[in-house]
Amino acid sequence: xxxxxxxxxxxxxxxxxxxxxxxxxxxxxxxxxxxxxxxxxxxxxxxxxxxxxxxxxxxxxxxxxxxxxxxxxxxxxxxxxxxxxxxxxxxxxxxxxx
Numbered sequence: 001x002x003x004x005x006x007x008x009x010x011x012x013x014x015x016x017x018x019x020x021x022x023x024x025x026x027x028x029x030x031x032x033x034x035x036x037x038x039x040x041x042x043x044x045x046x047x048x049x050x051x052x053x054x055x056x057x058x059x060x061x062x063x064x065x066x067x068x069x070x071x072x073x074x075x076x077x078x079x080x081x082x083x084x085x086x087x088x089x090x091x092x093x094x095x096x097x098x
Contacts, residue, residue, distance in 0.1 A: 017032040017033060018032045018033070018034055019032070021034075021051070022050070022051050022054055023037075023049070023050040023051055024050060024075065025050060025075070025076060025081070026078075027078065027081035027082075027084075027086070028081065028086075029086040029087070029089055029090040029093075030089075030090065030093055034051075035097070036093050036094070036097055037049050037051075039093070039096065039097060040093050040096075043096065050075065053075075
């Protein structure tokens with residue numbers, strides 16, 4: 001449901017949507033908007049966008065095996081987005097982008 005709202009909101013703000021966004025966070029309110037997504041991840045610095053994670057993950061997993069480290073997938077599950085205030089997040093993100 002949030003995905004549809006996000007697409008409508010992004011179109012309202014004349015921001016183009018990447019129809020082929022590989023992010024699995026389907027309910028993220030800025031999913032598909034590469035500019036807002038990268039900006040948000042640079043601002044918060046808590047992790048890199050999932051599309052870049054998908055590029056790095058195989059290499060990191062291989063490297064981690066070489067140094068005997070374990071990796072785990074800690075990406076948000078759908079239940080996370082059900083509790084998350086997507087409207088507030090979208091509003092704050094758009095304000096930063098102006």
